[in-house]
Amino acid sequence: MRAFDIIRRKRDGLVLDSSEIDAFVAAATSGAWPDYQLSAMLMAIRLRGMTAEETACLTRAMVRSGVQLDWPGLPGAKADKHSTGGVGDKTSLVLVPLVAACGVMVPMISGRGLGHTGGTLDKLEAIPGFRVGLSLSEFREALAKVGCAMIGQTAEIAPADRKLYALRDVTATVDSIPLISASIMSKKIAEGISALVMDVKCGRGAFMKDRNDARKLAESLVAIGRANGVRTEALLTSMDAPLGRAVGNSLEVIEALETLKGRGPADLEALSISLAARMLRLSEAAANDKESERMIRATLASGRGLEKFRQMIEQQGGDPRIVDDFKRLPVAPYRATLQAERSGVVSELDAELAGRASMILGAGRERAEDTVDPAVGVMVQAKPGDRVQAGSPIVELHYRDASRLDAARALLRNACRIEDEAPAQLPLILETIP
Amino acid sequence: MRAFDIIRRKRDGLVLDSSEIDAFVAAATSGAWPDYQLSAMLMAIRLRGMTAEETACLTRAMVRSGVQLDWPGLPGAKADKHSTGGVGDKTSLVLVPLVAACGVMVPMISGRGLGHTGGTLDKLEAIPGFRVGLSLSEFREALAKVGCAMIGQTAEIAPADRKLYALRDVTATVDSIPLISASIMSKKIAEGISALVMDVKCGRGAFMKDRNDARKLAESLVAIGRANGVRTEALLTSMDAPLGRAVGNSLEVIEALETLKGRGPADLEALSISLAARMLRLSEAAANDKESERMIRATLASGRGLEKFRQMIEQQGGDPRIVDDFKRLPVAPYRATLQAERSGVVSELDAELAGRASMILGAGRERAEDTVDPAVGVMVQAKPGDRVQAGSPIVELHYRDASRLDAARALLRNACRIEDEAPAQLPLILETIP
Numbered sequence: 048m049r050a051f052d053i054i055r056r057k058r059d060g061l062v063l064d065s066s067e068i069d070a071f072v073a074a075a076t077s078g079a080w081p082d083y084q085l086s087a088m089l090m091a092i093r094l095r096g097m098t099a100e101e102t103a104c105l106t107r108a109m110v111r112s113g114v115q116l117d118w119p120g121l122p123g124a125k126a127d128k129h130s131t132g133g134v135g136d137k138t139s140l141v142l143v144p145l146v147a148a149c150g151v152m153v154p155m156i157s158g159r160g161l162g163h164t165g166g167t168l169d170k171l172e173a174i175p176g177f178r179v180g181l182s183l184s185e186f187r188e189a190l191a192k193v194g195c196a197m198i199g200q201t202a203e204i205a206p207a208d209r210k211l212y213a214l215r216d217v218t219a220t221v222d223s224i225p226l227i228s229a230s231i232m233s234k235k236i237a238e239g240i241s242a243l244v245m246d247v248k249c250g251r252g253a254f255m256k257d258r259n260d261a262r263k264l265a266e267s268l269v270a271i272g273r274a275n276g277v278r279t280e281a282l283l284t285s286m287d288a289p290l291g292r293a294v295g296n297s298l299e300v301i302e303a304l305e306t307l308k309g310r311g312p313a314d315l316e317a318l319s320i321s322l323a324a325r326m327l328r329l330s331e332a333a334a335n336d337k338e339s340e341r342m343i344r345a346t347l348a349s350g351r352g353l354e355k356f357r358q359m360i361e362q363q364g365g366d367p368r369i370v371d372d373f374k375r376l377p378v379a380p381y382r383a384t385l386q387a388e389r390s391g392v393v394s395e396l397d398a399e400l401a402g403r404a405s406m407i408l409g410a411g412r413e414r415a416e417d418t419v420d421p422a423v424g425v426m427v428q429a430k431p432g433d434r435v436q437a438g439s440p441i442v443e444l445h446y447r448d449a450s451r452l453d454a455a456r457a458l459l460r461n462a463c464r465i466e467d468e469a470p471a472q473l474p475l476i477l478e479t480i481p
Numbered sequence: 482m483r484a485f486d487i488i489r490r491k492r493d494g495l496v497l498d499s500s501e502i503d504a505f506v507a508a509a510t511s512g513a514w515p516d517y518q519l520s521a522m523l524m525a526i527r528l529r530g531m532t533a534e535e536t537a538c539l540t541r542a543m544v545r546s547g548v549q550l551d552w553p554g555l556p557g558a559k560a561d562k563h564s565t566g567g568v569g570d571k572t573s574l575v576l577v578p579l580v581a582a583c584g585v586m587v588p589m590i591s592g593r594g595l596g597h598t599g600g601t602l603d604k605l606e607a608i609p610g611f612r613v614g615l616s617l618s619e620f621r622e623a624l625a626k627v628g629c630a631m632i633g634q635t636a637e638i639a640p641a642d643r644k645l646y647a648l649r650d651v652t653a654t655v656d657s658i659p660l661i662s663a664s665i666m667s668k669k670i671a672e673g674i675s676a677l678v679m680d681v682k683c684g685r686g687a688f689m690k691d692r693n694d695a696r697k698l699a700e701s702l703v704a705i706g707r708a709n710g711v712r713t714e715a716l717l718t719s720m721d722a723p724l725g726r727a728v729g730n731s732l733e734v735i736e737a738l739e740t741l742k743g744r745g746p747a748d749l750e751a752l753s754i755s756l757a758a759r760m761l762r763l764s765e766a767a768a769n770d771k772e773s774e775r776m777i778r779a780t781l782a783s784g785r786g787l788e789k790f791r792q793m794i795e796q797q798g799g800d801p802r803i804v805d806d807f808k809r810l811p812v813a814p815y816r817a818t819l820q821a822e823r824s825g826v827v828s829e830l831d832a833e834l835a836g837r838a839s840m841i842l843g844a845g846r847e848r849a850e851d852t853v854d855p856a857v858g859v860m861v862q863a864k865p866g867d868r869v870q871a872g873s874p875i876v877e878l879h880y881r882d883a884s885r886l887d888a889a890r891a892l893l894r895n896a897c898r899i900e901d902e903a904p905a906q907l908p909l910i911l912e913t914i915p
Contacts, residue, residue: 055653058527086517087652090524093492218521219489 050074050084057091065104072108076207082214089211089220097225102267103274105225109233110275112207116154116183116239121191124330125152126242128322129235131227131264132164134252134402135289135427139167139197140303141311141319142326144355147195148346149323151330154190154238155197156204160411160419163252163402165299168199169411173296173377173421177365189362196359205233216415224260228267236275242329243272243279244322248286249477252398258283258477265480278329281480284318285473288396288431291315295410295424295445297376304370307353312430314475320344321476377422379445383452384428385459387435392469396431400462401442404455408446423447425459432469484508484518491525499538506542510641516648523645523654531659536701537708539659543667544709546641550588550617550673555625558764559586560676562756563669565661565698566598568686568836569723569861573601573631574737575745575753576760578789581629582780583757585764588624588672589631590638594845594853597686597836599733602633603845607730607811607855611799627792639667650849658694662701670709676763677706677713678756682720683911686832692717692911699914712763715914718752719907722830722865725749729844729858729879731810738804741787746864748909754778755910811856813879817886818862819893821869826903830865834896835876838889842880857881859893866903 053067063071071088074080080088097105118125126146130136143153157179160166168179179199181189189196200209208230215221235243245268248254249261265281272279291312293302305311306319324333324340333339346352353370361367369375405411409420426443429435442459446452487501497505505522508514514522531539552559560580564570577587591613594600602613613633615623623630634643642664649655669677679702682688683695699715706713725746727736739745740753758767758774767773780786787804795801803809839845843854860877863869876893880886 051651051653058524058653082515082517083520083648084652087520087524087654090492090521091528091653094525094528214517217485218518219485219492219525220521 050080054084054088054091057088057095060095062098063101068101068104069108072105072112072207075210076112085211086214086218086220089215089218089226092226093220093223099267099270102225102228103271105229106232106236106271107275109205109207109229110236113205113237114183114203115237118187118190118239121152121187123150123152124242124332125154125240126326126330127153127155127235127238127240128244128246128326129231130246131248132254133248133286133290134163134165134398135291135294135299136165136248137170137291137293137299137303138246138315138319138322140170140300140356141306141315142323143195143197144307144359145319145323145343145346145352146326147193148351148355149327149332149342151327151332152190153195154186154240155195156200156234156238157197158200161415162413163399163406163411165294165296165402165411167197169419170296170299171197173300174360174365174369175375177360178363181363193355193358193362195355196363200234204237208233224264224267227264228271232268232271232275236277240277242326243277244325244329245269245279245281246322247281247283249283250285250287250398252289252402253286262478262480269480280325280329282321282476283478283480285475285477286398287473289398289401289427290318292427292430293424294401294405294427295408296419296421297378298424298426298445300369300376301373304353304356307347307356309347318475320347379422379447381446381449383444383446383456384440385442385444385456385463386438387429387441387465388437389465390435390437391465391467393429393431393433393435393441393463394466394470395464396427397462400458401425401427404458404462407451407455407458408444409448409451420447432472435465484514488518488522488525491522491529494529496532497535502535502538503542506539506546506641509644510546519645520648520652520654523649523652523660526660527654527657533701533704536659536662537705539663540666540670540705541709543639543641543663544670547639547671548617548637549671552621552624552673555586555621557584557586558676558766559588559674560760560764561587561589561669561672561674562678562680562760563665564680565682566688567682567720567724568597568599568832569725569728569733570599571604571725571727571733571737572680572749572753572756574604574734574790575740575749576757577629577631578741578793579753579757579777579780579786580760581627582785582789583761583766583776584628585761585766586624587629588620588674589629590634590668590672591631592634595849596847597833597840597845599728599730599836599845601631603853604730604733605631607734608794608799608803609809611794612797615797623796627789627796629789629793630797631793634668638671642667658698658701661698662705666702666705666709670711674711676760677711678759678763679703679713679715680756681715681717683717684719684721684832686723686836687720696912696914703914714759714763716756716910717912717914719909719911720832721907723832723835723861724752726861726864727858728835728839728861729842730853730855731812732858732860732879734803734810735807738787738790741781741790743781752909754781813856813881815880815883817878817880817890818874819876819878819890819897820872821863821875821899822871823899824869824871825899825901827863827865827867827869827875827897828900828904829898830861831896834892835859835861838892838896841885841889841892842878843882843885854881866906869899
């Protein structure tokens with residue numbers, strides 16, 4: 048199968064068959080096609096698209112490019128959740144222990160933050176000693192002992208995705224629904240799970256700004272999961288404003304712990320419970336959403352979720368005392384406050400700008416090779432819908448380097464709008480893709 | 482200017498400005514963009530297209546990537562002709578000496594054949610000793626002394642085109658009108674000519690099978706020429722059947738010489754005169770087409786064209802005795818004949834298949850790195866419209882390697898159709914793009 052002919056067929060908008068897609072992915076993995084042919088192919092896919100069948104096939108080929116986990120000696124349901132990336136989204140830290148405490152194993156492989164969006168691995172690494180770089184045998188051991196484990200992508204999982212993503216990143220071919228879907232789903236399917244809930248973010252702070260695009264992505268993800276034998280559902284959730292109040296790694300760990308203690312922000316708690324309940328139901332640990340939600344709420348109320356988180360921290364080398372003593376987490380040396388310029392109701396707190404402000408303070412990465420400061424970030428004091436007085440605090444900035452403060456403050460100033468009346472707030476969960 | 486942003490803008494179908502196009506071409510020349518970004522950009526251009534203005538700008542940038550010839554001490558009009566590639570098209574060998582003999586200089590830079598189409602350089606190299614690889618100073622000297630010279634592309638001319646063409650060739654991005662146009666025109670504009678006639682082939686044996694596509698290409702070429710100060714016109718000419726009777730390098734040189742002696746096939750003579758007359762008129766060596774055609778016909782009839790060809794051969798190191806003694810040209814050791822299977826009228830002689838048959842015999846290249854055999858090829862004995870008897874010769878094959886004969890014969894058998902009645906023949910010159 049010649050590279051040229053496969054590229055030409057996709058260039059002409061034809062539907063590729065599985066042997067052609069397999070040849071493309073195998074060549075990306077082995078290096079048999081030079082990068083310039085891979086990138087021409089990626090641009091052709093970006094502009095010509097792929098059918099649901101082609102995308103499922105691409106995903107399968109990417110899974111097969113590496114190790115697909117299985118769990119001999121570990122019977123029972125395994126579920127996972129994936130979010131397309133938001134600001135202040137620490138739901139994984141809340142729901143992983145809750146679901147595991149209900150008896151469904153969660154072998155989660157997560158990513159790092161980039162640009163204005165945060166990443167679960169960065170948050171976990173704010174916990175002193177916590178190791179996200181477990182080997183596959185350590186991952187297996189952690190899952191057997193605790194029932195959940197959260198690690199980073201290993202070299203063995205979907206190497207074709209790593210190769211193709213690196214090229215997409217520099218050739219303006221990232222924002223393609225088939226390519227995004229295959230990239231996400233190949234890594235999830237390789238986990239050897241039976242159930243998957245996708246949280247597709249939509250809005251100002253999301254990768255998908257447009258609801259129709261977000262819905263298309265969600266449908267694509269669900270179709271791929273099912274075509275590969277994983278029970279998959281998706282929620283479309285709003286990412287116009289940060290989720291919860293904390294944006295920044297250490298701050299988000301604290302907020303997740305507070306949520307597991309029953310004292311979290313309402314939006315974060317509600318979304319975490321919704322996602323966790325779906326994971327249970329898709330894993331057939333509960334007969335329906337009502338029952339699964341009841342189970343999750345009971346687990347949360349009993350403190351068994353918090354206990355599970357503590358076990359997971361300990362298993363992965365972290366300091367479990369942080370659960371009760373937040374001062375053991377990294378703390379930024381300085382704080383500054385952004386105040387309301389007028390009285391009224393907060394009508395908008397742009398998640399992308401808030402995420403970017405946090406990134407500028409050092410909590411996130413402009414480029415993949417940047418390092419993050421676990422301590423810094425922003426705390427939202429007044430969320431959209433909150434009434435404020437002129438001069439009252441809207442956002443608190445936790446910072447280390449004063450030279451970055453002005454730029455972050457300017458972004459936050461632009462992020463926040465105060466009006467006389469509160470506009471109707473969109474629900475957090477916009478749609479369910481069953 | 483970041484590569485990523487320029488690629489992204491073209492990917493989104495936006496019109497690039499000259500600084501963006503200049504950056505792309507400069508990076509292709511210097512190697513500042515890696516090949517994978519160049520090829521993603523080429524695929525985006527292939528699928529999104531370019532406006533006439535963008536294409537003119539791309540051409541200009543490609544010209545500036547290398548040396549633009551000028552001709553100090555050589556005043557007077559300079560004209561050239563370019564064909565988009567056909568089968569049996571040896572018009573350059575006929576018209577270059579005719580135009581030069583009329584006092585308009587022709588500094589022609591030509592290409593080699595690829596696939597089923599022939600190339601002027603390969604034909605010239607059938608002449609023993611003929612050097613197409615003149616240096617630029619030898620080129621200048623030849624033009625000063627003879628008034629015409631025919632050479633191959635040098636490393637100094639449009640290096641960006643060489644780089645981009647090599648990538649296009651392996652990424653299925655050759656067949657893009659803006660990219661084709663810029664590639665052709667950058668090399669022509671770099672010749673420092675004031676007039677250019679384009680022969681855009683259209684039909685079975687042409688790169689453009691479809692007349693609308695051919696017209697679009699012709700219009701694009703003319704627009705670029707004018708935007709760059711070169712008086713340019715294009716003819717759309719039929720390439721359904723081979724031009725003339727000879728297909729193969731030595732055979733075509735003989736046919737060109739016969740034409741310069743006034744004994745050439747009617748179609749070859751007519752097209753050569755038409756193109757040459759336009760070169761004269763665009764160079765203002767004649768007031769109108771009628772006068773310029775009269776000049777060309779007179780030059781042909783007087784033998785001054787033939788004499789000029791002899792001078793050019795001598796100047797470029799070739800053996801001028803071939804003009805009078807065809808036996809001094811390479812001759813294939815064997816001949817075979819394809820006979821008519823029935824009586825009737827030849828209704829079709831597929832140029833692509835005939836070209837491919839000649840290539841298989843060794844006259845052309847499958848790949849750019851192949852070498853050609855100057856002696857072999859095919860001679861058409863019955864052209865479309867000719868009446869034949871069952872068993873009479875249709876095509877004569879001039880071959881060296883008998884193991885290739887069957888494949889060539891099979892292609893020719895398929896190329897040729899004989900019917901009871903002759904269908905109406907299309908004119909050779911389909912359209913003029915003024």
